[in-house]
Amino acid sequence: MEIIFLGTSSAVHSKERNHPSIAIKAFGETILFDCGEATQRQILHSSVSPMKISKIFITHYHGDHILGLPGLLQSMSLNGRESKLTIYGPKGLNKIKDAIYSLGYCVIEYPVEFIEIDSGIIVDNEEYFITAQRVKHNTLSLAYSIEEKKKPRFLREKAIELGVPVGPAFGRLHNGEEVEIDGKIIKPEQVLGEPRKGTKITYSGDTRPCEEMIMFARDSTLLIHESTFIQKDSINAEEYGHSTSVDAAYTARDSNSKELILTHISTRYGDEYADIMLKEAKKIFENTKLAYDLMEIEL
Amino acid sequence: MEIIFLGTSSAVHSKERNHPSIAIKAFGETILFDCGEATQRQILHSSVSPMKISKIFITHYHGDHILGLPGLLQSMSLNGRESKLTIYGPKGLNKIKDAIYSLGYCVIEYPVEFIEIDSGIIVDNEEYFITAQRVKHNTLSLAYSIEEKKKPRFLREKAIELGVPVGPAFGRLHNGEEVEIDGKIIKPEQVLGEPRKGTKITYSGDTRPCEEMIMFARDSTLLIHESTFIQKDSINAEEYGHSTSVDAAYTARDSNSKELILTHISTRYGDEYADIMLKEAKKIFENTKLAYDLMEIEL
Numbered sequence: 001m002e003i004i005f006l007g008t009s010s011a012v013h014s015k016e017r018n019h020p021s022i023a024i025k026a027f028g029e030t031i032l033f034d035c036g037e038a039t040q041r042q043i044l045h046s047s048v049s050p051m052k053i054s055k056i057f058i059t060h061y062h063g064d065h066i067l068g069l070p071g072l073l074q075s076m077s078l079n080g081r082e083s084k085l086t087i088y089g090p091k092g093l094n095k096i097k098d099a100i101y102s103l104g105y106c107v108i109e110y111p112v113e114f115i116e117i118d119s120g121i122i123v124d125n126e127e128y129f130i131t132a133q134r135v136k137h138n139t140l141s142l143a144y145s146i147e148e149k150k151k152p153r154f155l156r157e158k159a160i161e162l163g164v165p166v167g168p169a170f171g172r173l174h175n176g177e178e179v180e181i182d183g184k185i186i187k188p189e190q191v192l193g194e195p196r197k198g199t200k201i202t203y204s205g206d207t208r209p210c211e212e213m214i215m216f217a218r219d220s221t222l223l224i225h226e227s228t229f230i231q232k233d234s235i236n237a238e239e240y241g242h243s244t245s246v247d248a249a250y251t252a253r254d255s256n257s258k259e260l261i262l263t264h265i266s267t268r269y270g271d272e273y274a275d276i277m278l279k280e281a282k283k284i285f286e287n288t289k290l291a292y293d294l295m296e297i298e299l
Numbered sequence: 300m301e302i303i304f305l306g307t308s309s310a311v312h313s314k315e316r317n318h319p320s321i322a323i324k325a326f327g328e329t330i331l332f333d334c335g336e337a338t339q340r341q342i343l344h345s346s347v348s349p350m351k352i353s354k355i356f357i358t359h360y361h362g363d364h365i366l367g368l369p370g371l372l373q374s375m376s377l378n379g380r381e382s383k384l385t386i387y388g389p390k391g392l393n394k395i396k397d398a399i400y401s402l403g404y405c406v407i408e409y410p411v412e413f414i415e416i417d418s419g420i421i422v423d424n425e426e427y428f429i430t431a432q433r434v435k436h437n438t439l440s441l442a443y444s445i446e447e448k449k450k451p452r453f454l455r456e457k458a459i460e461l462g463v464p465v466g467p468a469f470g471r472l473h474n475g476e477e478v479e480i481d482g483k484i485i486k487p488e489q490v491l492g493e494p495r496k497g498t499k500i501t502y503s504g505d506t507r508p509c510e511e512m513i514m515f516a517r518d519s520t521l522l523i524h525e526s527t528f529i530q531k532d533s534i535n536a537e538e539y540g541h542s543t544s545v546d547a548a549y550t551a552r553d554s555n556s557k558e559l560i561l562t563h564i565s566t567r568y569g570d571e572y573a574d575i576m577l578k579e580a581k582k583i584f585e586n587t588k589l590a591y592d593l594m595e596i597e598l
Contacts, residue, residue, distance in 0.1 A: 011377055012374065012377055012378070013339070013340065013343070013374075014343065015343050015344060018340065019370075037336060037337060037339070037340070037367070037369075037370040038336060038337035038340050040312070040336070041312065041317065041336070041337050041340070044312070044313065044314050045314060061403035061404055062403060062404055063369060063370060063373045063402070063403055063404070063405065065403075066402070066403050067369050067370045067373075067402065067403075068336070070336075070362060070366050070402075071318075071336040071362060071366045074362045074366075075311065075312075078310055078311055079311070092403075095401055096402065096403060098401065099398045099399075099401040099402040099403075100398075100402070102394060102397065102398040103362070103365070103366065103369075103395065103398040103399070103402065104360030104361060104362055104364075104365050104366075104391075104395060104398075105360055105361055105362070105438060106362065139404060
């Protein structure tokens with residue numbers, strides 16, 4: 001999976017940090033999480049192809065997380081997109097849809113489906129599932145996780161022992177199908193190892209630190225967590241329904257996540273404060289990085 | 300007057316050219332014409348202070364000219380703006396207003412007035428007037444001009460000859476007031492020279508070449524004209540309701556404008572085409588420039 005941080009500011013952007021958006025390239029798709037204003041411009045400077053975006057997940061409807069949607073949708077149409085796009089978000093998405101379509105002459109000539117969702121499994125296909133979880137912001141806000149479905153190891157020697165001929169039957173068994181060999185049924189569980197956990201990426205959206213977020217992020221390969229404030233401004237974090245870098249680090253530690261990337265950084269902090277932010281998180285959770293715009297990482 | 304080209308692309312932006320917006324700093328105000336997506340981000344990279352923007356004029360409601368409005372309005376509020384902002388645009392502006400206010404949680408805590416306008420004088424104050432004119436696009440679209448009110452020269456020698464004492468009476472007469480000197484009334488027209496034409500900037504918005512545009516741009520100090528296509532693509536210009544660089548140059552020549560700046564450039568053209576665009580306009584109207592993003596000029 002490739003993760004591209006298209007925008008890493010909070011509500012107030014700066015020259016260096018655009019409004020929030022994260023793209024994940026995986027399973028032959030590109031999936032976008034949030035879409036702040038100028039996300040399509042950030043995309044131009046990244047390795048993301050807007051035409052390959054298949055799904056967009058919105059955490060909540062504060063302007064900094066959604067104002068890039070109208071332009072992105074219209075530009076895809078101008079560029080001749082034909083394939084369907086699905087947009088997911090908490091209750092209120094249909095109102096957003098109406099506003100997008102009434103904001104001037106809006107021509108979108110490919111199918112776009114808007115789906116209002118709540119906590120639970122949202123997408124479940126052969127390769128991955130995406131789950132949503134209500135978190136604690138000053139408005140209804142969802143966190144999301146995307147988790148790879150990893151096949152158990154195929155026990156080749158065991159299969160040969162059971163008389164399965166080397167060839168297509170191996171693949172069918174690995175894919176969970178039974179096969180018949182000389183009148184004998186071989187079941188997949190006879191030749192498959194223990195279940196294996198796939199890569200899991202969790203994105204907090206905007207939230208206060210909370211038990212729901214810790215449970216939801218459990219065993220993440222990567223936790224991308226908002227970190228609007230440094231610890232000395234924790235009173236602001238509380239007032240506006242956000243987290244500090246220390247809050248994010250505790251969530252990473254307590255959820256047994258492997259890696260933490262801090263994003264949604266208040267632009268009130270210059271470079272020296274960014275250092276403070278990273279240092280104070282690292283004291284609690286060593287494997288922490290601070291996101292910057294157009295940062296691309298591979299898992 | 301200072302003119303800042305915040306965005307110079309047409310509907311499809313590029314790394315180099317953002318969606319249309321032009322700021323004019325004059326008379327202690329900053330006035331914005333059009334506001335494509337990411338205009339607020341372009342502003343960050345320019346000399347424009349968003350808090351000083353007093354008026355925004357929208358030419359028409361295609362997305363590339365308006366999608367920066369919601370974010371700009373909200374950011375000004377986040378930054379504590381208190382002063383009033385007035386937004387002008389053709390019929391349909393109230394629908395845009397409703398869409399802006401329903402696009403998520405939109406908090407705008409300073410007064411914003413939306414005024415639907417048509418051809419005619421829109422602003423007329425002591426220092427300047429702004430005029431709108433319907434032009435020929437594939438939707439209702441306005442061109443705008445801003446014109447300085449320049450006082451006639453004050454004929455100092457003539458005033459002294461008439462017995463006006465050097466001092467505040469000079470200023471009052473120059474400002475159009477009568478003064479009484481030793482029981483004798485001196486009228487301003489006795490001490491003022493011929494009417495003088497002030498600086499006039501005309502912005503075409505999106506339009507086909509047309510008589511209305513030529514008349515409206517008459518005697519402009521600077522004509523900022525859309526130039527979406529080069530002449531060999533004039534068929535596209537016709538199809539989409541736009542102008543070529545040659546159309547813009549003829550309008551500059553026929554309106555007796557002093558200078559022409561081409562903007563709203565299709566991003567299908569790379570640098571070499573930009574050269575062609577400029578060259579073919581210059582053949583018809585020598586004093587032509589091609590706008591680029593963040594270009595600032597002073598008149």
